[in-house]
Amino acid sequence: MQEIILIKYGEIILKGLNRHIFEDKLVRNIRTAVGTDARVYKSRATIYAEPAEGADVDVLMQKILKVFGIVYAVRAAVCEKDMETIGKTVLSYLNVAGRKTFKVETKRADKTFSLKSPEVSAEIGGMILDAYPHLKVDVRNPEITVNVEIREAGAYVYAEKQKGQGGMPTGSAGKVMLLLSGGIDSPVAGYMMGKRGTCMDAVHFFSPPFTSEKAKEKVLDLARILAQYTGGMRVHIVPFTEQQLQMKAKCPAEHLTILMRRMMMQIACHIAADTGAGAVVTGESLGQVASQTLEAIGVTDACATMPCFRPLIGMDKEDIISIARRIGSFETSILPYEDCCTIFVPKHPTTKPRLEKILESEALIDTEGLIQKALEETIHVDV
Ligand code: ATP
Ligand code: MG
Numbered sequence: 018m019q020e021i022i023l024i025k026y027g028e029i030i031l032k033g034l035n036r037h038i039f040e041d042k043l044v045r046n047i048r049t050a051v052g053t054d055a056r057v058y059k060s061r062a063t064i065y066a067e068p069a070e071g072a073d074v075d076v077l078m079q080k081i082l083k084v085f086g087i088v089y090a091v092r093a094a095v096c097e098k099d100m101e102t103i104g105k106t107v108l109s110y111l112n113v114a115g116r117k118t119f120k121v122e123t124k125r126a127d128k129t130f131s132l133k134s135p136e137v138s139a140e141i142g143g144m145i146l147d148a149y150p151h152l153k154v155d156v157r158n159p160e161i162t163v164n165v166e167i168r169e170a171g172a173y174v175y176a177e178k179q180k181g182q183g184g185m186p187t188g189s190a191g192k193v194m195l196l197l198s199g200g201i202d203s204p205v206a207g208y209m210m211g212k213r214g215t216c217m218d219a220v221h222f223f224s225p226p227f228t229s230e231k232a233k234e235k236v237l238d239l240a241r242i243l244a245q246y247t248g249g250m251r252v253h254i255v256p257f258t259e260q261q262l263q264m265k266a267k268c269p270a271e272h273l274t275i276l277m278r279r280m281m282m283q284i285a286c287h288i289a290a291d292t293g294a295g296a297v298v299t300g301e302s303l304g305q306v307a308s309q310t311l312e313a314i315g316v317t318d319a320c321a322t323m324p325c326f327r328p329l330i331g332m333d334k335e336d337i338i339s340i341a342r343r344i345g346s347f348e349t350s351i352l353p354y355e356d357c358c359t360i361f362v363p364k365h366p367t368t369k370p371r372l373e374k375i376l377e378s379e380a381l382i383d384t385e386g387l388i389q390k391a392l393e394e395t396i397h398v399d400v
Contacts, residue, residue, distance in 0.1 A: 018110060019095045020074055022055070022081060023166075023173065024064040027088040027183065040064075042186040043086045049248055050080045060168075061126060078179065083246050085212050086189075087181030093166075093173040098130060100137070104144035106174045107163055113145055118155035121145070123165045130167045137165055182212060187248050190214030193326070194289035195298045196281065197221050197240060197252070198356050199232055202300030202329055204239045204346040205337050209328040210298050211247040218292055219243075219250060220285045222257040224357035232354035240400045242346050252398045253288050257281075260387045261361050270363040272378045274308045275370045277358065278317045280384065284391050286322040296324040302337065303330050307366040316370045 026043060044064055048057045054077055055066040066081060068074050074092060081090050094110040096102045113119055121138040132140070141163065142154060166173040195207040197219035207217060221236045237252060244250040264276050285297045301309045308317075318325055329337055341347035 018106070020068060021093050021095050021173065022066040022068070022074070022078060022090055023093050023175065024066065024081060024090045024181075025062075025088050025178075026064070026086050039086070039186055039189055042188050043084070046084050046086070046187050046248060047081060050084050050245075051077060054080075080245075082179055082181050084187075085182050085184040085214065085246060086186035088183060089178040089180050091164075091175045091178045093164075093175035095171050095173060098127070098167060098172045100132070100140055103137075103165060103172050103174065104141055106172075107141055107145065107165070108148050110174055111161070111163060111176045113152065113161060113163065114149050116152065116160040118153050118159045119145060119161045119163055120154055120156045120159040121163045121165065123167070125167045127167050127169050137167065141165060182246065184212035185214030187211060187214060187246075188216050191216075191296075192292070192294045193217050193296045193298050194285055194292070194294040195219045195243075196285055196300070197236060197243075198300070198358065199235045199239065199350065199352075199354055200300065200356065201334075201341050201347065201350040202302065202305075202337055204243055204300075204350060205340045205344070206298050206300040206326075206328050207243050208246060208340065208344050208346075210326060211243070215247075217243075217247055217250060217298070218253060218288075218294065220253045220255060220288050222255045222281055222284075222357050224258040224261055225256065227258065227261075228355050228357050232356070235349060235352050235354050237398060237400060238349050239346055242344070242349065244400050246344070250400050251292070252400060253292075253395050254398060255284055255288075255391050255395045257357050257391065260391060261357065263382050263387065265361055267381045268378045271365055271367045272370070272375060273361055273363050274358075274366045275313055275316055275375055276378060277361070278308050278313070279320045279375070279379070280388065280391075282317050282321050282325070283384075283388055287388065287392055288395065289323060294323075296326050297321065298326045298328065300329055301327045302332055302334070305334070307368050310368050312369045312371075313367075316372050316375050319372055 044059050054072040055068050057066050094106050096106040121142045123134040123137040125134045164175050193210050193215045195217050197203045219240050223233050240250050240252045289297050
């Protein structure tokens with residue numbers, strides 16, 4: 018039986034004159050996601066993915082359902098546009114026999130087809146009842162809805178819609194730079210920005226030998242998981258050992274966390290500007306740790322040279338974890354490798370830093386020189 022995947026999108030329909038630009042982006046993103054495993058094209062507010070010969074349609078569905086901008090996708094059987102064939106296809110392709118109640122819904126895009134939609138539904142319904150007399154029609158709350166679409170190219174038969182990510186197509190909202198640690202939060206923050214249509218690069222700070230090669234690999238794995246949703250991604254890996262050691266040697270211990278966060282912010286903004294990103298993104302959530310108080314965030318933002326978005330700012334950890342599980346990053350995030358943030362944490366970090374005080378501490382080190390050095394030593398990995 019020949020199968021096809023029908024893909025429906027939502028919000029981008031609202032975009033008026035820009036609509037076709039958004040649709041074309043979505044089609045391109047789906048093509049990138051499926052590669053040579055399917056032929057992808059658009060017709061009348063539906064995108065079609067025709068599986069290539071031998072392609073695994075389950076795997077294809079999984080890839081497609083990760084693309085931002087899709088409301089739902091369905092696997093459908095394709096058949097000839099005559100009632101007998103459609104009826105046979107419904108009975109053989111869909112598991113109607115295993116249910117107690119059903120209804121049939123028909124869409125007739127091909128207006129030359131001789132029967133009207135309600136007539137098609139009634140006739141197919143009759144065939145189902147003939148084949149399985151134990152079934153009943155229930156138009157309000159059926160166990161299965163049998164969908165029949167009559168299009169120019171043929172008839173499509175399907176039942177279960179699978180929910181997509183929603184959101185906007187990647188690339189429709191510019192580019193951001195995600196500060197990606199190995200934790201639970203930052204991959205979720207990246208996912209949420211990506212869902213609104215941004216493409217992204219990531220920057221990761223690591224401090225060998227205090228952080229291990231495994232910790233770095235874990236971050237690249239997280240980037241690969243995110244990239245399944247956002248298309249490709251470049252990870253900028255910044256060696257951060259000397260910077261941290263200097264701060265530790267020269268600055269007051271209680272300021273270390275905030276000083277480190279300010280330096281990360283400045284380096285991230287530099288890399289963001291160099292790569293054409295218009296904002297940086299972090300996984301901070303208000304009050305979660307000492308550096309995520311209003312005061313600390315204010316002092317960190319004071320050195321940012323572009324907007325810093327924190328999509329998790331008002332979320333509880335539990336909610337963040339449930340998204341992490343759903344998008345598939347949680348299991349990797351909880352692998353127990355150290356982060357450079359956690360190795361130099363002071364016992365009693367300032368939770369209400371004052372900018373003047375922090376600037377005094379910052380003056381004790383060669384901030385500009387250390388930022389330059391970090392930028393020169395950054396390596397780039399495409400995932
Ligand atoms: P996460 O779960 O994302 O690690 P967290 O709860 O551990 O966050 P922090 O360690 O204070 O909180 O980090 C806050 C944010 O700073 C992270 O969400 C991330 O965006 C950024 N960040 C922290 N450490 C790094 C790092 N080593 N490289 C890049 N960004 C980092
Ligand atoms: Mg962390």
